[in-house]
Amino acid sequence: MLTNNRPLSPHLQVYKLPLTGILSITHRFTGILLSAGLVFFVYILYALADGSNTYAAMQSFTSSLWVKLLYWGFIYALFFHLCHGIRHLIWDAGKTFDRDTLNRYAIIELGASLVLTLITVIILSK
Amino acid sequence: MEFRTPLARARGLGSAKVGTTHWWMQRVTSGALIPLTFWIIIFLDLSLNAPYQETLEWLTSPFNTVCLVAWIIAGFYHAALGLQVVIEDYIAAEGPKIIAVWTVNLGFLLLALIALIAVFRTLLIG
Numbered sequence: 001m002l003t004n005n006r007p008l009s010p011h012l013q014v015y016k017l018p019l020t021g022i023l024s025i026t027h028r029f030t031g032i033l034l035s036a037g038l039v040f041f042v043y044i045l046y047a048l049a050d051g052s053n054t055y056a057a058m059q060s061f062t063s064s065l066w067v068k069l070l071y072w073g074f075i076y077a078l079f080f081h082l083c084h085g086i087r088h089l090i091w092d093a094g095k096t097f098d099r100d101t102l103n104r105y106a107i108i109e110l111g112a113s114l115v116l117t118l119i120t121v122i123i124l125s126k
Numbered sequence: 127m128e129f130r131t132p133l134a135r136a137r138g139l140g141s142a143k144v145g146t147t148h149w150w151m152q153r154v155t156s157g158a159l160i161p162l163t164f165w166i167i168i169f170l171d172l173s174l175n176a177p178y179q180e181t182l183e184w185l186t187s188p189f190n191t192v193c194l195v196a197w198i199i200a201g202f203y204h205a206a207l208g209l210q211v212v213i214e215d216y217i218a219a220e221g222p223k224i225i226a227v228w229t230v231n232l233g234f235l236l237l238a239l240i241a242l243i244a245v246f247r248t249l250l251i252g
Contacts, residue, residue, distance in 0.1 A: 028212060035205040035234075041166075042237050044173045045244035048185070051251070052178040062174050071174065075167065082163055085156050092153060124171045 019106045027084040030077040037074045075120055080113040148207060155204040162200065165193040185245070186252035195245060202238035206231050 017025070047058035061067065087105055090096050096105055169190075172181045184190055209230045217223040 031205075031208045032212065035209055038202060038205055038234070038237060041170075042241050042244070044170070045241050045248070048173065048178075048181060049244040049247035049251070055178045055181075059174065071170070075170075078163065078167075082160065086160070089153065089156065120167060124167075124175075 020102050023084060023106055023109065027081060027088075030081045030084075033077050034074065034081060037077075072117075072121070076113065076117045079116040079120075080109075083109045083113045083116075148210070152204065152207045155200040155207070158196065158200040159204060162193055162197040165190065166197050166201070169194055182248065182252040185248055191245065191249065195242065198238055198241045198245070202234045202241070206234040209234075 044058060047054045062071070087096070087109055090105075096102065169181075169185070172184055176184075185194065210227050213223060213226045213230065217226055
């Protein structure tokens with residue numbers, strides 16, 4: 001890849017990412033995971049359209065602990081991506097760019113995504 | 127000898143192209159997806175836990191059908207737009223980049239079509 005010996009700026013690994021940076025890359029990472037989850041969503045819809053037998057087979061597959069864990073991971077990723085996405089929309093409006101506000105909103109965002117996931121767990125598992 | 131002005135070169139190969147539409151549609155779909163999150167979570171919960179008839183009745187209720195179809199259109203579009211940015215950031219070579227972007231775009235178009243047709247087939251059952 002490297003075609004000349006021009007000096008490079010220090011690469012990403014030498015920096016300690018601040019919380020805002022960690023959230024930023026997590027937003028991208030959850031976006032990729034959610035996109036991958038869409039394949040599974042299509043499988044669920046296919047099972048539903050194919051009739052009660054395929055639906056039952058799908059449910060016996062999804063009742064395993066691993067799939068349940070993936071499912072709740074998907075829900076958390078969804079809420080994280082939602083909360084950070086809302087912050088992107090606020091940034092697009094040109095607001096909340098000073099450092100203190102960035103850090104405060106970072107905490108709020110993390111808290112909100114956890115609380116939303118917990119509320120969903122509580123409502124859905126009753 | 128390069129006779130073209132910098133502006134002419136920028137017009138042909140610059141970064142601009144159709145970036146505004148991409149950026150704008152990413153925001154528009156994200157706005158649509160905020161309220162629609164509610165329906166996708168209900169749908170996933172029903173599909174993984176509820177009996178066939180219950181999920182069928184939920185999906186065939188007109189308002190739920192509209193919201194799920196809207197989520198599919200906005201969600202798959204949003205995913206393809208997002209993954210395109212990720213690809214463009216990490217794949218530098220022009221050829222592989224174009225192939226990857228179009229594979230993702232066409233792949234998600236196909237997935238969205240499968241999802242939509244599955245919904246319509248489910249409506250015929252219910």
